[in-house]
Amino acid sequence: EELAPPQKVVIFASPGAGHLIPLVELARRLAVDQSLAVTVVTLTGMSNPATDAAVLSSLPASVATAALPAVSLDDLPPDIGFGTLMFELVRRSLPHLRALMLGPSSGPVTALVCDFFGTSALPLAAELGVQGYVFFPNSFALISIMRHIVELHGDAAPGEYRDLPDPLPLSGGPVLRHADLPDGFRDRTDPVYAYLVEEARRYGRADGFLVNSFEELEIAMAEKFKRHAEGGAFPPVYPVGPFVRPSSGEESDESACLEWLDRQPEDSVVYVSFGTGGALSVEQTAELAAGLETSGHRFLWVVRMPSLDGNPCALATIPGAEDNPLAWLPEGFLERTRGRGLAVAAWAPQVRVLSHPATAAFVSHCGWNSALESVAAGVPMVAWPLYAEQKTNAAILNEVTGVALRPAAYGDGLVAREEIAAAVRELMEGEKGSAARSRARELREAAARAWSPEGSSRRALGDVAGRWKAAVVDGNGRIG
Ligand code: UDP
Numbered sequence: 405e406e407l408a409p410p411q412k413v414v415i416f417a418s419p420g421a422g423h424l425i426p427l428v429e430l431a432r433r434l435a436v437d438q439s440l441a442v443t444v445v446t447l448t449g450m451s452n453p454a455t456d457a458a459v460l461s462s463l464p465a466s467v468a469t470a471a472l473p474a475v476s477l478d479d480l481p482p483d484i485g486f487g488t489l490m491f492e493l494v495r496r497s498l499p500h501l502r503a504l505m506l507g508p509s510s511g512p513v514t515a516l517v518c519d520f521f522g523t524s525a526l527p528l529a530a531e532l533g534v535q536g537y538v539f540f541p542n543s544f545a546l547i548s549i550m551r552h553i554v555e556l557h558g559d560a561a562p563g564e565y566r567d568l569p570d571p572l573p574l575s576g577g578p579v580l581r582h583a584d585l586p587d588g589f590r591d592r593t594d595p596v597y598a599y600l601v602e603e604a605r606r607y608g609r610a611d612g613f614l615v616n617s618f619e620e621l622e623i624a625m626a627e628k629f630k631r632h633a634e635g636g637a638f639p640p641v642y643p644v645g646p647f648v649r650p651s652s653g654e655e656s657d658e659s660a661c662l663e664w665l666d667r668q669p670e671d672s673v674v675y676v677s678f679g680t681g682g683a684l685s686v687e688q689t690a691e692l693a694a695g696l697e698t699s700g701h702r703f704l705w706v707v708r709m710p711s712l713d714g715n716p717c718a719l720a721t722i723p724g725a726e727d728n729p730l731a732w733l734p735e736g737f738l739e740r741t742r743g744r745g746l747a748v749a750a751w752a753p754q755v756r757v758l759s760h761p762a763t764a765a766f767v768s769h770c771g772w773n774s775a776l777e778s779v780a781a782g783v784p785m786v787a788w789p790l791y792a793e794q795k796t797n798a799a800i801l802n803e804v805t806g807v808a809l810r811p812a813a814y815g816d817g818l819v820a821r822e823e824i825a826a827a828v829r830e831l832m833e834g835e836k837g838s839a840a841r842s843r844a845r846e847l848r849e850a851a852a853r854a855w856s857p858e859g860s861s862r863r864a865l866g867d868v869a870g871r872w873k874a875a876v877v878d879g880n881g882r883i884g
Pocket of ligand 1 (some may be wrong): 412751
């Protein structure tokens with residue numbers, strides 16, 4: 405008797421390394437731990453192909469990948485905003501996804517997993533008779549904020565966040581200042597607003613959610629969503645995080661960074677990075693340099709090309725080969741800090757840096773992956789959010805989880821050198837810093853427990869995979 409081919413799961417990734425990194429981790433665990441056949445589907449445009457390729461190269465050989473062909477976005481106004489472009493890119497790529505899933509097959513597709521920005525693919529899952537899941541690459545709290553945006557747009561009470569009290573208590577989450585809402589959520593006239601409402605409306609149609617968080621990180625929120633699911637108010641949300649890339653030895657060209665860390669005392673280095681898209685102005689770069697210099701602490705700073713147009717998000721900018729971010733540092737800075745500071749251009753092997761014994765603290769833009777990597781490594785943070793939902797993440801990390809300090813001065817204006825030095829010193833030496841450091845140690849243990857053999861996240865992913873394996877595929881979902 406012939407063995408049935410393994411059931412297939414199609415993972416549909418939104419653009420950007422911040423999306424692809426946890427999805428690759430999801431794919432790896434589904435393939436290796438759950439023996440499912442997995443295909444990771446990526447979009448073309450709006451992400452750096454070299455970074456995508458590097459991220460995808462860490463997939464086990466058994467995981468298939470497919471890149472959908474490019475679609476035109478030329479008709480959209482140039483100032484329409486990054487989020488809107490993402491939603492449109494996904495929407496316009498759906499016919500290609502459909503063609504791929506209907507292509508010649510070696511086995512039935514049991515589930516389509518889409519990402520934030522990608523839920524316009526859920527109706528396709530329904531049409532093909534496959535289960536439609538959402539991988540939510542962020543917190544429970546952000547799902548809650550998304551649910552809220554739909555309630556505000558109910559027929560009975562057409563409103564918007566702007567009409568709500570400021571700050572807004574989010575049951576089970578942080579007390580959220582409106583200024584900390586994700587970009588695009590505050591104002592209905594923002595072009596992305598309608599897309600967000602639509603995205604959130606589709607959530608109710610998903611068969612389930614996987615969220616890149618874990619029970620002990622957001623205890624009250626996790627409970628709240630359990631009750632929602634039991635009451636049928638929202639699909640089940642399975643906390644399966646933290647998904648942190650295992651540190652591989654492959655990033656050898658970046659080992660200069662790690663060799664330097666090897667020479668530093670234990671728990672002495674402040675790691676500074678703003679993720680794959682964060683860009684500071686030239687003036688802010690100079691202030692940060694001066695702040696690190698006056699803090700007196702050791703530092704490892706990933707310097708990216710400065711923003712010349714005031715936009716803190718450079719995700720869509722692909723750096724030229726001749727770009728040298730270090731050339732934008734203040735005169736003499738590298739010489740004066742030689743020995744106790746290292747500035748590296750553009751990229752560091754962050755997971756390995758954070759788990760290095762010399763690393764003590766992280767000045768972070770609070771991208772959710774970075775936050776989880778820091779938590780998993782037991783490293784406390786100074787929150788320096790720049791764009792997208794980073795301010796919301798900073799509020800969660802500060803108020804709910806207690807692993808980050810959030811200096812008041814880190815608002816939208818220039819952060820002065822004195823403020824930077826003071827925040828670094830507080831985190832490294834102060835009383836508030838001490839509380840954040842001990843919370844970080846506790847959460848490191850909790851993160852490890854979540855993925856221990858009987859841990860909550862491991863069990864949750866096993867449950868979901870079990871559902872997928874048990875599904876009788878009666879649609880015509882097929883993938884080549
Ligand atoms: N990253 C890295 N080296 C860098 C910058 C980023 O390895 O120099 C990785 C980081 O470890 C994380 C991801 O890129 O996994 C960034 O995702 P995050 O959600 O933190 O922020 P985003 O880049 O999406 O703003």
